Amino acid sequence: METIGRDLREMQRTPLAPSHVAALRAAGTVETYPAGTFLARPGEPADRFLYVEDGEIEVVNAITGERHLPSTLGPTQFMGEIAFLDGGNWTMPMRAARETRVIAVPRAAMLKLMAEIPEMSDIVITVLSARRRRQLDAHDSTLVLIGEDEDREVRRIADFASRNRIPYASLPLGSPEADAAAASYSTPAGRPAVIFGRELIDAPTPDKVSRLLGCNRDLIDDEAFDVLIVGGGPAGVAAGVYAGAEGLRALVVEDIAIGGQAGTSSRIENYMGFPTGISGADLVWRGEVQAMKFGTRFAMPRRVAKLEVLAEGGFCATFDNGQRVRAGAVVVAAGVQYRRLPIDRLGEFEGAGVYYAATENEARYCRGSEAIVIGGGNSAGQAAMHLSRSAAHVRLLVRGGSLASSMSSYLSSRLEADPAVTIEYGAEVVALSGADTLEAVTIRSARDGQERVVESCAMFVMVGAAPNTGWLADMVALDDKGFILTGDRVGGGSPYATSHPGIFAVGDVRAGSVKRVASSVGEGSVVISAVWSFLNP
Numbered sequence: 001m002e003t004i005g006r007d008l009r010e011m012q013r014t015p016l017a018p019s020h021v022a023a024l025r026a027a028g029t030v031e032t033y034p035a036g037t038f039l040a041r042p043g044e045p046a047d048r049f050l051y052v053e054d055g056e057i058e059v060v061n062a063i064t065g066e067r068h069l070p071s072t073l074g075p076t077q078f079m080g081e082i083a084f085l086d087g088g089n090w091t092m093p094m095r096a097a098r099e100t101r102v103i104a105v106p107r108a109a110m111l112k113l114m115a116e117i118p119e120m121s122d123i124v125i126t127v128l129s130a131r132r133r134r135q136l137d138a139h140d141s142t143l144v145l146i147g148e149d150e151d152r153e154v155r156r157i158a159d160f161a162s163r164n165r166i167p168y169a170s171l172p173l174g175s176p177e178a179d180a181a182a183a184s185y186s187t188p189a190g191r192p193a194v195i196f197g198r199e200l201i202d203a204p205t206p207d208k209v210s211r212l213l214g215c216n217r218d219l220i221d222d223e224a225f226d227v228l229i230v231g232g233g234p235a236g237v238a239a240g241v242y243a244g245a246e247g248l249r250a251l252v253v254e255d256i257a258i259g260g261q262a263g264t265s266s267r268i269e270n271y272m273g274f275p276t277g278i279s280g281a282d283l284v285w286r287g288e289v290q291a292m293k294f295g296t297r298f299a300m301p302r303r304v305a306k307l308e309v310l311a312e313g314g315f316c317a318t319f320d321n322g323q324r325v326r327a328g329a330v331v332v333a334a335g336v337q338y339r340r341l342p343i344d345r346l347g348e349f350e351g352a353g354v355y356y357a358a359t360e361n362e363a364r365y366c367r368g369s370e371a372i373v374i375g376g377g378n379s380a381g382q383a384a385m386h387l388s389r390s391a392a393h394v395r396l397l398v399r400g401g402s403l404a405s406s407m408s409s410y411l412s413s414r415l416e417a418d419p420a421v422t423i424e425y426g427a428e429v430v431a432l433s434g435a436d437t438l439e440a441v442t443i444r445s446a447r448d449g450q451e452r453v454v455e456s457c458a459m460f461v462m463v464g465a466a467p468n469t470g471w472l473a474d475m476v477a478l479d480d481k482g483f484i485l486t487g488d489r490v491g492g493g494s495p496y497a498t499s500h501p502g503i504f505a506v507g508d509v510r511a512g513s514v515k516r517v518a519s520s521v522g523e524g525s526v527v528i529s530a531v532w533s534f535l536n537p
Contacts, residue, residue, distance in 0.1 A: 003133060003278075003282055004129060004132065004133050004136070004165060004282045004285050004286060014123055014126075014127070015076040015077070016051070016076070016078070016120060016123060016124075017119070017120070020117065020119075020120040020123075021051065021103070023113055023117060023120070024049075024051050024103045024105055024110075024113070025103055027105050027109045027110070027112075027113055028049075028051075028103045028104050028105035028106070028109065028110075029103070029104055030053070030101060030102070030103055030104075031101070031102055031103075031104050032099065032100070032101045032102075033055075033096040033099070033100050033101075033102070034096065034099055035096055035097065035098045035099055035100075036095060036096065037095060037096045037100075038060075038093060038094070038095045039057060039079065039094050039095060039096065039100075039102075040079070040090040040092070040093060040094045041090060041093050041197065041198075042062060042089070042090055042091055042092065042093055042142045042196060042197025042198070042199075042212075043089050043090070043196065043197055043199070043212050043214075044089060044090050045087065045088075045089055045090075045214065046080070046081055046083045046084040046087070046088055046089055046090050046107070046214070047087070047106065047107045048104050048105060048106055048107060048110075049078065049079075049080055049084065049104070049105045049107065049110040049124075050078060050079040050080070050102040050103070050104055050105075051077075051078045051079075051102060051103040051105070052073055052074060052075055052076070052077050052078065052079065052100065052101075052102055053075060053101045053102060053103060054075055054100065054101040055074070055075070055096060055097075055098055055099055055100025055101055055102075056072050056073070056074050056096070056097040056098050056100060057072060057073040057074075057079055057094055057095070057096060057097065057100060058072045058073075058094065058095060058096075058097040059072075059092050059093070059094055060092075060093040060094065060095055062093050062142045062197045062198055063180070063181055063184045067097070068092075068140075072097060073094075078124070078127075079094060079102070080124070080127075080128055081128060081131065081132070082128040082129060082131070082132045082289065083213070083214055083215075084107065084110075084128065085111075085125070085128070085289065085292035085293060086214075086215075086292045086297065086298055087107060087214065087217070087297075088213055088214030088215055088217075089212065089213055089214030091141060091142055091143065091167070091197075091213065092141075092142060093142065093197065111295065114293065115294075121293065125289065125293060129289060132165065132167065135167035136165065136167050139167065139168070139169050139170065140167060140169065141166075141167035141168045141169050142195075142196060142197045143161065143166065143167070143168040143169070143194075143195070143196050143209070143213075144168065144169045144170075144171060144181055144193075144194070144195040144196075145157060145158055145161075145168055145169070145170045145171070145193075145194055145195075146171045146173060146178045146181060146182065146191075146192055146193040146194075146195070147171075147172075147173035147178070147191070147192030147193070148170045148192075149172065149173070149364075149365070150173050150192060151173075151192035152351045152352050153192070153203075153204060153205075154192045154193070154194060154204070155351055155352075156205075156206065156351055157194050157204050157205075157206065157209055158170065158361055159351075159357070159361055159362075160206040160209065160210075160256075160257065160301070161209070162281075162359055162360065162361035163256070163257035163258075163259060163263050163264070163281055163357065163359065163361075164215070164257050164258055164259075164281075164300070165281060165282070165285045166213065166215075173190060173191075173192060174189075174190055181193075181195060185200040187200060194209065196209065196212045196213075197212075199212070206301050207301055210300065210301060215298070215299070215300055216299055216300060216301065216302060217299065218323065219251075219299065219323055219325055221323060221324055222316075222324055222325065222326055223325050223326070224249075224325070224326045224327070225249045225250060225251045225325060225326070225327045225328075226243070226248040226249045226250060226327065226328050226329065226531075226535060227239075227243050227248050227249075227250045227251075227327055227328065227329045227330070227331060227528075227531050227535075228250075228251055228253070228315070228317055228325060228327035228329075228330050228331070229243070229250060229251065229252040229253070229330075229331045229333060230253055230304050230317075230330065230331070230332050230333060230334050231252075231253075231254060231260060231332065231333035231334040231335050231468070231507070231509070232252050232253070232254030232257070232258040232259065232260060232284075232288075232298065232300060232333075233254075233259060233260020233261060233262055233263070233284065233333060233335045233507060233508075233520065234259075234260065234262050234280075234283070234284055234287070234507065234517045234520040234521045234524065235333040235335070235506040235507025235508070235520035235521065235523055235524035236252055236254070236260070236331070236333035236334075236335075236506075236507070236524060237252065237258065237284050237287040237288055237291060237524070238287060238520070238521040238522075238523075238524030238525045239252075239331050239333060239506065239524035239525070239527055239528055240252045240287075240288075240291035240296040240298070240524075241287055241290050241291040241294065241296070241524075241525070242524070242525045242528040243291075243294075243296060243528050243531070244291050244292075244293075244294025244295045244296035245294045246528055246532055248528070248531070248532070248535075249295075250291075250295075250296045250297070251296075251297050251298075251299065251325060251327070252291070252296060252297070252298045252299070253298075253299050253300065253302045253303070253304060253317075253319070254298070254299075254300040254301065254302070255300065255301050255302060255303035255320075256300075256301060257281075257300070257301075258284060258285065258288050258298065258300060259280055259281045259283075259284040259285070260284070260335045261335055261336060261337065261338070261379070261508070262280035262283070262284060262517050262520070263280045263281040263284055263357075263359075264280060264281075264356065264357035264358065264359060264379065264383075264462075265279065265280035265378075265379055265382050265383075265517075266279055266280075266358055266359055266360070266363075266382055266383065266385075266386035267279060267382055267385065267386060268280055268283060268382070268517060269410070269411075270408060270410070270518075271283065271517055271518055272518065279359070280517065281359065283517070287521075302319050302320065302321070303319065303320040303471075304317050304318070304319060304320075304471050305318050305319060305320045305471060306318040306471065306473075307330065307471065307472060307473075307475060309475075309500075310326065313328075314326055314327060314328045314329075314502070315327050315328075315329075315330050315502065315503075317330070328502070328534075328535050329502045329503070329504065329531045329534055329535055330502065330503045330504070331504045331505075331506060331524075331527055331528075331531065332469075332472070332476075332484060332498075332503065332504065332505045332506070332509055333505075333506050333507045333509065333520075333524060334467070334468035334469065334509045335467075335468060335507055335508045335509055336465040336466055336467050336468065336508045336509065336515075337356075337465075337466055337468060338356050338375075338461055338462055338463060338464060338465070338466075339461075339463060339464030339465070339466050340461070341374070341429065341461060341463070343429060343430065343431065343432060344431065344432070345432050345433075346432065348432075349432055349434065349437065349438045349459075352436065352437045352438065353365075353432075353434060353437045353438020353439075353457055353458055353459060354432070354438060354459050354461065355458065355459070355460050355461070356460070356461055356462070357460075358373070358382075358383035358386055358387055358460050358462075362458070362460070363386060363387055363389075363390045363391075364390070365457065365458050366387060366390065366391045366456075366457060366458035367390045367391065368391070368392050369391060369392055369455075369456060369457045369458065370391060370392055370393045370394070370395060370454065370455065370456045371387045371391040371393070371394045371395070371456065371458045371459075371460065372394075372395050372397065372429065372441055372454070372456050372458070372459040372460065373387065373394060373395070373396045373397065373459075373460045373462065374397045374428075374429060374459065374460065374461050374462060374463050375396075375397075375398070375460075375461070375462035375463040376398040376399070376400055376403055376406040376407060376463075377406050377407060377462065377463075378406075378407055378408055378411060379462045380396065380407075380460075380462040380463070381396075381403075381407050381408075381411040381412065381415055382411065383460050383462060384396045384415055384421050385411070385414060385415065385418070385421070387460070388418055388420040388421050391420075391458070393420060393421075393422065394420060394421045394422070395421075395422050395424060395454065395456075396415065396421060396422065396423045396424065397424050397427045397428065397429065397443065398423060398424065398425050398426075398427065399426065399427070399428055399446070399463075400425065400426070401425050401426060402425070403415075403423075424443070426445060426446035426447050427443055427444070427445055427446065428443070428444055428446065429441045429442065429443055429444075429459065430442050430443070430444045430451065432459070433453075437457065438456065438457055438458065438459060439455065439456075439457065440453050440454060440455045440456060441453070441454055441456055441459055442454075465508065465515070466482070467481070467482045467483045467484070467508070467509045468509060469482050469483070469484060469509060470482075472484075475500050475503065476490075476498040476499050476500050476503055476505070477489075477490050477498065477499040478511075479511045481511075483509060483510065483511035483512075484498055484505040484509055484510050484511060485498070485499065485511050486498055486504075486505050486510055486511065486512075489511070489512075493530075494527070494530035494533075496510065496523060496526070496527045496530060497530060501534070502534055504527050504530060504531060506520070506523035506524050506527045507520040507523055507524065508520065510523070
């Protein structure tokens with residue numbers, strides 16, 4: 001299955017060309033650092049690109065202060081993380097192992113060079129992506145979670161990090177490594193904790209972690225953009241790629257995780273160009289990096305609470321934190337969310353046995369147990385296949401009598417042939433039981449009304465689709481289910497134009513759209529031509 005980047009060992013043997021180095025030297029300055037000098041600390045802005053001419057740079061363990069990796073950066077290599085593209089923060093502490101001379105290029109100047117020299121841009125982006133892949137594969141990061149399996153809030157941070165392809169290290173509560181980390185921050189051993197660099201995060205939330213990583217920077221109040229893209233799923237990220245490529249100043253905001261609902265898909269096999277499949281999170285992450293290369297900015301987790309029309313033209317969006325931005329046009333790519341089932345105690349078990357995604361992170365929680373998956377669409381089918389590799393057994397509950405109309409044939413055939421998966425038609429969950437975490441579910445048969453209790457510590461809900469349009473109030477016309485009407489149905493000049501000039505809708509949130517990743521990407525890319533025409537009449 002495809003992943004987010006190439007092998008780092010291969011990319012370390014691909015140096016920048018002499019002409020690239022000459023361009024760096026012309027745009028930057030030569031700086032020399034004595035041995036022991038820190039060139040980056042976690043949480044500091046990744047605002048410069050450092051090319052090593054002479055010396056050695058090492059990654060440091062934030063807790064012990066010792067060298068963290070056996071390999072170091074030397075002459076012809078460069079220091080950087082993928083966050084550099086979006087103006088995020090450093091995540092790993094790095095220092096000069098001996099006197100080191102570098103060419104330092106400010107971020108803005110480096111991005112300009114990358115836009116002008118695509119061959120250099122390709123090398124830099126591929127290396128940065130490979131470094132992120134290595135961190136993810138090795139679970140190597142200065143974001144350290146203690147007690148992920150026992151504490152719901154820590155698990156919430158793990159889910160946020162996992163879905164956004166943010167590397168983190170997870171230490172079991174009570175392990176020697178966890179106790180040593182706790183001692184370094186003078187916090188009692190045996191307690192769940194979230195640590196970033198040298199900081200113990202009090203009352204951790206995804207927003208706090210995102211701010212430390214630089215993913216949720218404070219924007220200038222009333223900062224102006226050409227286009228505001230609401231939603232970071234396939235449609236929104238594709239719009240971000242094409243907006244940036246066309247020279248539009250674009251901002252993509254996402255309230256949960258870049259990737260949207262597609263990001264919860266563990267394996268997409270019918271997206272063109274990936275014959276061995278790719279996870280939804282990895283696919284959209286690639287698009288995010290591509291959009292950042294073109295200058296598109298991202299902010300998450302951030303939600304648009306209100307959208308207003310300005311008297312002088314354009315729009316003003318107010319976020320859930322009270323900040324505002326202005327935009328000449330708005331692309332709504334807010335997608336849909338799985339419906340919450342009307343089951344008693346459902347809220348109690350959300351994040352503690354009830355999940356709405358089935359990534360590698362959630363799969364860990366049902367290892368060796370029986371997993372319940374509710375739904376009959378492709379997302380539910382992909383979840384069942386993915387979970388069957390870790391759970392003792394997977395029970396797929398489908399309210400209807402067939403999968404033919406809701407699931408791709410290749411997927412339903414594979415499920416039916418898998419001995420680790422049982423499909424139950426005409427079945428629904430009517431009750432949940434357990435103390436602090438889910439322990440069992442009660443399943444009712446629609447055929448005879450019989451109920452039975454099945455022991456399970458993990459239930460995955462992937463049923464229904466509720467559009468995220470409540471924040472739009474009465475600004476655009478919706479159908480009776482809350483999806484946004486576009487095109488000829490509202491007299492729009494573009495298939496993606498809404499009833500309000502300057503507001504466009506793409507992807508799953510649009511009424512009549514085909515609920516597939518490929519179609520969402522297509523709509524997100526095509527809509528930018530209509531946005532351009534609106535902004536440049």
